[in-house]
Each structure stands twice: as structure tokens, then as C-alpha cells.
Amino acid sequence: MKAVVLNDINKDVEIQTCINPDILNSGEAIVKLLYAALNHRDVWIQKGKYASIKLPVILGSDGCGEVVEINDISCSHFLSKKVIINPGMNWGPNATFQSKEFSILGMPTDGTFAEFVKVQTKYLYEKPEHLTDLEAAAIPLAGVTAYRALFTQGNCSNGQRILVTGIGGGVALWAMQLAIANGNDVWVTSGDDEKIEQAIALGAKGGVNYNNEKWWEELQKQNLFFDIIIESACGKNFEKLIDLCNPAAKIVLYGGTLGDIEKLIPAKIFWKQISIIGSTMGSDIDFKNMMQFINDKKVKPFIKHVYNLNDAQKAMDLMNNGNQFGKIILKIEE
Numbered sequence: 001m002k003a004v005v006l007n008d009i010n011k012d013v014e015i016q017t018c019i020n021p022d023i024l025n026s027g028e029a030i031v032k033l034l035y036a037a038l039n040h041r042d043v044w045i046q047k048g049k050y051a052s053i054k055l056p057v058i059l060g061s062d063g064c065g066e067v068v069e070i071n072d073i074s075c076s077h078f079l080s081k082k083v084i085i086n087p088g089m090n091w092g093p094n095a096t097f098q099s100k101e102f103s104i105l106g107m108p109t110d111g112t113f114a115e116f117v118k119v120q121t122k123y124l125y126e127k128p129e130h131l132t133d134l135e136a137a138a139i140p141l142a143g144v145t146a147y148r149a150l151f152t153q154g155n156c157s158n159g160q161r162i163l164v165t166g167i168g169g170g171v172a173l174w175a176m177q178l179a180i181a182n183g184n185d186v187w188v189t190s191g192d193d194e195k196i197e198q199a200i201a202l203g204a205k206g207g208v209n210y211n212n213e214k215w216w217e218e219l220q221k222q223n224l225f226f227d228i229i230i231e232s233a234c235g236k237n238f239e240k241l242i243d244l245c246n247p248a249a250k251i252v253l254y255g256g257t258l259g260d261i262e263k264l265i266p267a268k269i270f271w272k273q274i275s276i277i278g279s280t281m282g283s284d285i286d287f288k289n290m291m292q293f294i295n296d297k298k299v300k301p302f303i304k305h306v307y308n309l310n311d312a313q314k315a316m317d318l319m320n321n322g323n324q325f326g327k328i329i330l331k332i333e334e
Ligand SMILES: NC(=O)c1ccc[n+]([C@@H]2O[C@H](COP(=O)([O-])OP(=O)(O)OC[C@H]3O[C@@H](n4cnc5c(N)ncnc54)[C@H](OP(=O)(O)O)[C@@H]3O)[C@@H](O)[C@H]2O)c1
Pocket: 038, 039, 040, 041, 044, 141, 142, 145, 165, 166, 167, 168, 169, 170, 171, 172, 189, 190, 191, 192, 195, 210, 232, 233, 237, 254, 255, 256, 257, 258, 279, 280, 281, 282, 319, 322, 323, 324, 326
């Protein structure tokens, strides 16, 4: 089969012919992939900035495809069905945090940037009917990360005002779309005015460019303070988020793209009773609840960037440069 393989750190990915996954243990299935989606994780792995990297590997955590083989009588209804895959494996028994065995599809196990992938049947979910194969591929990793950050960790209820930072990001755009579908008023930040306009076109109430000097004052001047802030950048701007919090607000952070938080003033945090909460991907329950939410509310991810599998490195470069808006998709079949 054709697959996108990372053979070495800081090297381009290569399109290679690999052996098809074949022998199925009980409880396993083979999915013929139609579309896969990138996550920043794939770029971190390529740059060697990820824990316990094992190479070579077929990258990719997200995908939508058709089940072509299955060794699990209780899941035989999936055969020939279109599915997406929960890439968060072995979360474990505690919904509040993942087990030590937790791993993510697409390193160390071979992932979805390939014609076929072998997965355990318990991670299969039927593709939502209201979505195309391409749209469904955008769901798994970013969708569940956004869902957990917003609802499980953020305890978001409608009526609360939400700020999502760096709206160009795949998870950020999901967080915005889920919150809007939940009836929340959502504001965004971005380094690109055009992305803010795109977010507004999708239902955001407004946004500010974090490259503007004193960008946070633009929100404060409009008396805009937030109940939940969904954040993944950190770095020097993080302390400004505290100034944008309503009393008892939550800042849910799932990434640190810009590195360490430079400064925090304790009094501002305890006086306003602010919670800063970490969030990572999602439990099996989060994934199930996310799928229910997407199906109930008919949420449709916005997709702008689609590449052929052969152009996987171009897709990786786009994500690395940060010029994307939302998910970047790979079309598996030519
Ligand atoms: N903990 C988890 O489970 C988990 C899951 C998924 C992702 N992550 C992490 O979360 C981060 C985002 O992941 P992703 O896949 O969504 O990546 P992505 O699509 O590459 O998004 C990164 C985004 O960061 C934004 N950004 C850059 N500088 C910023 C700044 N100064 N302030 C605010 N935002 C800024 C950019 O938004 P603009 O283009 O709008 O400027 C950019 O689009 C990555 O670090 C990733 O490793 C963690």
C-alpha cells in the first residue's frame, strides 16, 4: 500500500510502498482510508519535539474510511461501513486523566496517512450521516480535544461568553464551532485579520489580532470579558488572558505552541477566583459524547485545505508555517 512515512527527524516525509496490514487479532479491523487529517502533533514528531519518538512510522491520527475486514463478531455491523477512528488509545478507567498506557494513533503505531490502517474495533465510530467523508476525517483528534477542553474541563453552559485564541488552529476552530453550536457567544484571536473575518463569517461575534500592540485592550474597551478561554499558545501573551477573565472564569489550556508562560501575577488569579485547567485529547466517554453532540447539532467542520497524499510534505509545511485556517486534509486515493 501507499503510505506517508517519516524515516528520520527533521527530514521530509516520504511516499513509500509499505506492506498492507494483514493478520487480524480478535477485536481488530482494517480500514481502507479515504481521507486523513493533519494535526500539529505530526509536525512536532517530524521536528523531534515529541516524547518517545519511534521511527520509521506512518504518521496520521485522523481518518475517515471504509471497514474492509473485521475480526469481531460483536462489531460485524461495521463491515463495509464508513467510519472514523478515535485515535486516543488505552485512555484507561479514569475519565479525569489518561492512563500510563495511553497512546495516540500515528506513532508509535502506524497511522492514517496510508491506504489502509489496522485498529481495534472499539475505536470505530460510524461516520455522521450529515458529513461528507472529507468533513468526517477532520473530526477525531482536534474534535475530541476541543470537546473535552470546552465541555468536560471548561464545563461550558450556554449563555457563557467564550474566547478562543489562535483561531487558525485546527483544535481552536473546532472549539469555536462546538461553542457556537452550543449557543455560546464566541470571540477569537488570530495573527491574521483574514482568519478573524473567516471566523466571523462562521458565526464568531468578533476578534482581535494578537500582533496588535495592546490587543487585549481592544476587547476590554468594548467591555468584553470571558467566562471560558480556550488557549493553546501560552508564551508572553498568556498573562493578558487573566486580564480578560470574568470572575470565576476558566482558562482551559491544551497546548503550548509559543512555549513557557512568561509571567503570572498570583493576586490576579486568586482574587478573581480563576481556574487554569490543563486538558489533553479526550477519554472514550468524551469521544462518544462529542460524536453525539456533532450528530445532534449537525455540526459541519469548515475545510479549506485539501492535498493529495503525494503532497503530504506540502501539507506538513503549511501547518508548520501556521498559514492554515482549520484542518488540513489529505486525500488518500488519487
Ligand atoms: N493536549 C492535547 O491533547 C493537544 C491536542 C491537539 C493539539 N495540541 C497542541 O495544541 C496546539 C495547537 O494544535 P493544532 O493541531 O490545533 O495546531 P495548528 O492547527 O497548527 O494551530 C496552531 C495555531 O496557533 C496559533 N497561534 C500562533 N501564535 C499564537 C499566539 N501568539 N497567540 C495565539 N495563538 C497563536 C495560530 O493561530 P492563528 O493562525 O489564528 O494566528 C495557529 O494557527 C499545538 O501546540 C498542539 O501540539 C494539544
